[in-house]
Amino acid sequence: MELGYEVSMITIQAVLTILIGFGNILVITAYFRNEKLQTTTNWFVVQLAGADLLVALAMPLQIAMFIRDDVVQDLHVCLFRYSFPMSSINGSVLCLLAISVDRYVSVIYPYQYKSVLTAKIQVLGAVFVWVPSAFVIVSVHFLGLDDIRPGDPGKKVCDFLYVLNPDFIKYIVLPVFSALSLAIIALYSRVFHLARRHAAAIASLSEHLSVVSNSRLKNNPRQIHRKNMKISKTAAIVLGMFLFCMVPFFAVTGIQVYTDQIFSKTWMTIRMYTTVLSVLNSALNPLIYACRLEDFRGEFQKILRLKRKVNAVxxxxxxxxxxxxxxxxxSSTGCENEPxxxxxxxxxxxxxxxxxxxxxxxxxxxxxxxx
Structure with missing residues (x-):
């Protein structure tokens, strides 16, 4: 590979590693510092931040490969380089699925929300995210391993499609990713479809009952609906960015394995750039929370000491x-000289x-x- 290409890739991935680590640690810290942020939705947001941190753990090996390729000559070290990002992707998809279910319940059953999504459900949700993600790491090392390492027999090549069994990618990785992504999209489509109907019903009701539109009521339907929809839209943006960053990588990988283009230099180069795009997704979520959610933005400012102290008026x-x-x-004392x-x-x-x-x-x- 050309020196300029290697330097640019090392620089980009080093910057991404810092951004991913810093941003997602900031999200986790904000959640545990501020009780107001400790909601069911944000619980899964924290799980998503944890999944993104797995990418940062694997990035040093990715960078080391460009500096000295013999670092990843050992087969299991090479697999470790890919197993953590794959586990992260799996965890991210499952977190997004859990968030979409959370948003569905909050919009469809706003008054039963807390009774349905209890603390026990949150724990089960975390198990639902991390047990399959841990299994991905094991499966990559044992079930997905291709014992015959193709390519130059005199050189061990640490490439995603060189060390993993193509059938493992064809029949497990790509179908599971596609099925989960479609399920999440279907849930959000349902959420926004029913949300429009709820908004129309609330507007119609408020015309007949003035108490419904009273902003002083704690359980005002209009305010609850607006709050839920803002959180749902933020979650949908996170999903959209995830698909924008991940789909190109899986599309190129699918082309390679389904059309026998695994050894194509052109497709390998394209996949390298789509890999960088997929890694970028792990650094974007904290920015989305900061831009969209005031509570997260305020806590970020406190942690970073960016919030200005307002003088007491x-x-x-x-x-x-x-x-x-x-x-x-x-005054009541009767003194005429008093103010x-x-x-x-x-x-x-x-x-x-x-x-x-x-x-x-x-x-x-x-x-x-x-x-």
């Missing part, structure tokens, strides 16, 4: 109510709410006594 004097009963121009207005009173958030609500109902005396 001095409390504004309370406006005197001219029509307040029993209120004189002077006509009392010193500003700092209100707690609770007393402010009580004050505003009682003002609306006309109970001024009660509001002042509560302050």
């Amino acid at each position: 001095a409390p504004q004097p309370m406006r005197r109510l001219d029509n307040e009963p029993g209120r004189n121009e002077t 006509k207005h009392a010193a500003p009173v700092a209100l707690t958030s609770k007393s402010k709410v009580a004050f505003s609500l009682t003002l609306n109902s006309g109970s001024v005396d009660k509001a002042i006594s509560e302050v």
Whole structure:
């Protein structure tokens, strides 16, 4: 390979390794630091971040291959180079499937959501993600191994399709990836189809019942629907970026194994570039969360100490109510030299709410006594 190509690939993959590690560790740290982020959906987001970290663990071997190809001459070291990314892809797909199920329940059954997706279900979801992913590592080393290493018999070639059995890729890897991806797409299509119907029903109901549109209600249907849809759209963006980055790699791999182009230099080069694109996906998810979700963005800023400290604003004097009963121009002590207005009173958030609500109902005396 040309020196320029090798230098560029080493540089790109080194940068990606840093971005993947830094970004996904940031996501995991934010989740465990902030209780507000510890939701069922974000639990699977953290699992997805963990799956992406597996890619970063395998990247040093990928970089080392361009520096000294004898580093991966050992067959099992070579397989380790591919088993972790494959396990990561499997874990990512299963995490996205779990998130799509979570979004389906939240949109279709918003009021039963917490009773359906309990802590026990979250644990089972993590088992559902990681047990098959661990099995992928084992299967790559034993079930997917091609004992006859094709190519130059005098040189051991550490290439994805050189060391793995083509039948393993044909009948297990590609079909499973395709089936899971189609299942996720079908679920999201169903979610957004039913979400449009729910939005129309809520709008129609709010025209007849003004209480439904009252933004002060804790379980306001319109607000719940908007919140669920924002999270669902973010999850759909994550899925879209995943497919955008992964499909080219699997498409090129499929062409090679189904049309006997495994040893084609052209297709091998194309697959190398699609591999870089697939690795890029692991670095994109933290950026999506930062751009789309305020809670994650705020916690990222706190961790990185980027959030500016807002100076405390001095409390504004309370406006005197001219029509307040029993209120004189002077203070209650009767001293004429004392100021006509009392010193500003700092209100707690609770007393402010009580004050505003009682003002609306006309109970001024009660509001002042509560302050």
